[in-house]
Amino acid sequence: MVQMRTMEVMVGAFMAAGFVALFFLAMQVSNLSSLAGGDGYQVTARFDNIGGLKVRSPVAMAGVRIGRVAGISFDNTTYEAIVTMQIDSSYNTIPDDTFAKIYTAGLLGEQYIGLDPGGSEEYLTDGGKISLTQSALVLEEIIGQFLFSKAEEGGGDE
Amino acid sequence: MEPLARLGRIGIASLERLGRGHLLLLHIFSGITDLITRPRLLIAQLHSVGVLSMLIITVSGLFVGMVLGLQGFYILSQFGAEETLGVMVAASLVRELGPVVTALLFAGRAGSALTAEIGLMKATEQLSGLEMMAVDPIKRILTPRFMAGLLSMPLLAAIFSAIGVIGGHFVGVGLLGVDEGAYWSQMQAKIDLHEDIYNGVIKSIVFGFVCTWIALFQGHDCVPTSEGVSRATTRTVVHSALAILCLDFVLTALMFGE
Amino acid sequence: MSPQPDDSNEPLVKIRGLRFYRGERAIFDGVDIDIPRRLITAIMGPSGTGKTTLLKLIGGQLRPDAGTVHVDGQDVHKLNNKDLYRLRMRMGMLFQSGALLTDISVFENVAYPLREHTRLPESIIRKLVLMKLEAVGLRGARDLMPSELSGGMARRAALARAIVLDPKMIMYDEPFTGQDPISMGVLVQLIPRLSKASRLTSIVVSHDVAETAGIADIIYVISNGKVIAGGPSEQVANSDSPWVRQFMDGLADGPVPFHFPAPPLEADILENATQPPADAGATL
Numbered sequence: 045m046v047q048m049r050t051m052e053v054m055v056g057a058f059m060a061a062g063f064v065a066l067f068f069l070a071m072q073v074s075n076l077s078s079l080a081g082g083d084g085y086q087v088t089a090r091f092d093n094i095g096g097l098k099v100r101s102p103v104a105m106a107g108v109r110i111g112r113v114a115g116i117s118f119d120n121t122t123y124e125a126i127v128t129m130q131i132d133s134s135y136n137t138i139p140d141d142t143f144a145k146i147y148t149a150g151l152l153g154e155q156y157i158g159l160d161p162g163g164s165e166e167y168l169t170d171g172g173k174i175s176l177t178q179s180a181l182v183l184e185e186i187i188g189q190f191l192f193s194k195a196e197e198g199g200g201d202e
Numbered sequence: 203m204e205p206l207a208r209l210g211r212i213g214i215a216s217l218e219r220l221g222r223g224h225l226l227l228l229h230i231f232s233g234i235t236d237l238i239t240r241p242r243l244l245i246a247q248l249h250s251v252g253v254l255s256m257l258i259i260t261v262s263g264l265f266v267g268m269v270l271g272l273q274g275f276y277i278l279s280q281f282g283a284e285e286t287l288g289v290m291v292a293a294s295l296v297r298e299l300g301p302v303v304t305a306l307l308f309a310g311r312a313g314s315a316l317t318a319e320i321g322l323m324k325a326t327e328q329l330s331g332l333e334m335m336a337v338d339p340i341k342r343i344l345t346p347r348f349m350a351g352l353l354s355m356p357l358l359a360a361i362f363s364a365i366g367v368i369g370g371h372f373v374g375v376g377l378l379g380v381d382e383g384a385y386w387s388q389m390q391a392k393i394d395l396h397e398d399i400y401n402g403v404i405k406s407i408v409f410g411f412v413c414t415w416i417a418l419f420q421g422h423d424c425v426p427t428s429e430g431v432s433r434a435t436t437r438t439v440v441h442s443a444l445a446i447l448c449l450d451f452v453l454t455a456l457m458f459g460e
Numbered sequence: 461m462s463p464q465p466d467d468s469n470e471p472l473v474k475i476r477g478l479r480f481y482r483g484e485r486a487i488f489d490g491v492d493i494d495i496p497r498r499l500i501t502a503i504m505g506p507s508g509t510g511k512t513t514l515l516k517l518i519g520g521q522l523r524p525d526a527g528t529v530h531v532d533g534q535d536v537h538k539l540n541n542k543d544l545y546r547l548r549m550r551m552g553m554l555f556q557s558g559a560l561l562t563d564i565s566v567f568e569n570v571a572y573p574l575r576e577h578t579r580l581p582e583s584i585i586r587k588l589v590l591m592k593l594e595a596v597g598l599r600g601a602r603d604l605m606p607s608e609l610s611g612g613m614a615r616r617a618a619l620a621r622a623i624v625l626d627p628k629m630i631m632y633d634e635p636f637t638g639q640d641p642i643s644m645g646v647l648v649q650l651i652p653r654l655s656k657a658s659r660l661t662s663i664v665v666s667h668d669v670a671e672t673a674g675i676a677d678i679i680y681v682i683s684n685g686k687v688i689a690g691g692p693s694e695q696v697a698n699s700d701s702p703w704v705r706q707f708m709d710g711l712a713d714g715p716v717p718f719h720f721p722a723p724p725l726e727a728d729i730l731e732n733a734t735q736p737p738a739d740a741g742a743t744l
Contacts, residue, residue, distance in 0.1 A: 048246075051246060055249045055252065058249075058252050058253045061256070061361055062356070062357025062358070062360055063357070064364075065357070065361040065364035066360040066364075066403070070395060070399055326557055327556070327557055328559050330521065331553070332561075334552075334553040335572065335621075336545040337572075337576050
């Protein structure tokens, strides 16, 4: 029969190991560190077509992730998509004439918003709007355009 | 006529067992307040149920993680997506394999041990003896074991998943050449604290609840002979396994659907 | 209802009209028993007549289908949980196998009720436990584990545990069954000694006629769910009733037949017997 003292020590070690494992999972495995920067500011942009963009998709500038898509909604009058982005507070020098474009990561990857900085002296703050946007590339439209231009070429030659 | 009557009898007997099981659960809960004044009992059970399961959980976690690393690499490299090995290993472990495999191993090791112990106490009249000494055997014997199982399971599942991720790292990065930075960074980008880790913990708590309940009930309800105890032990493992897999499906559908 | 005073002359246990069924079988079919205080009452009968069940009914572990059981003036099955537990602290029970807790030592087993129900300091607990162990002759074995004890020693340790709270009565469930002559001798001596020393009421359930009849003051014989004899031990031991005589004298055949009911022997053995002989149905 194991002595009480030894037993208590082992149980303590067991529980400590369990908590360390949970901690490890939370810190090293999950996206906790990026969630921690929860205080940031919100910026909106309007797109004609957001393609496959989802809430929590990344927002990047020069390839560096600076925030996430916080919400996506639809404007009933202008039929545009309104994307709300949560930008980390440490990135507060984004000019207000920045260009927002929807890119695709890799060939089949998920979509994200890439920001190209403009030259304005005024910076975006909480509630700011990005007015220069370009929608996502939709595969069918590209193919359609290609076929159309090919058909035109062919027709022009005659 | 006779088969119908048999079916009816089986149905009624099953309902009776279900009822007894729930009554036992309520009785176990009523002992929780007593347990707070007797932490020694809980510690002894945490040792018996949790600490003694560590070996099998750690070894299994390591090997499962390594197999995931191996298999994952071969499959992902067909798509040129080896970098996402970290995500694959971590997601499989944290969401599914950690809670489920831990629960199955727990049912086999700790669950059957609990059933055998309680069944034997019933067969040797120790439970009756406690009753006649004016000590409630449910509160004194079953409640500490229940709380120990409930608390141990999420910790064991976390240890399983963590060691599995490390095992996957060892095979993927160490042996097969996946980029170390990619392994961790992709994982950190894609595995969500709330959706994946919390849900995994919730799953393991649910499994701990159900497995320990089944183990204690089978032991307490068994026929008090040696054959009865051995049958009860088998039932614990089988019923626990079925319950775990069923609940896993239900919980996964609830948690991970869009 | 509060317990009766110690020197009352009322029987400690009063059983009236007890009926208890297991499935279709009547274990008890209208049983009246009085257990007087401070005496040793034996309850005897063939195996399987539910003697252990009777003890469980008295202790409140089982509920009767009809009838009442009063212990110390209180109706056992009408008590709430708290009062039932308090009543049980005044009863000691010695199980057939001892029922010691297997993961703690003999000392800890005997100390268990004290630790549970009293707040006595450790030094007093130690003295009490050692005294009770001394009474059963096991003081030197106090640090052994139950798995290291022989059957007889385990029972003595369980007896020490049963008396540690100084109960008013002790129930012995088949104390002599399967014991070697020496252990039997020890118990035969201990039971009356404890009974007199602590003014205990003892109920001994057994089918060992010789030993039990030797120490009992009152004997009840139960068969087929009914009391077939009950009274002072000499009276019962010399009773004329064929049932009692068969039991007490250990006769192979009598009111309880040797042959389990079966068709006649010729019909079973002779495979080409076409019809059973005229006297089919005789069982002797």
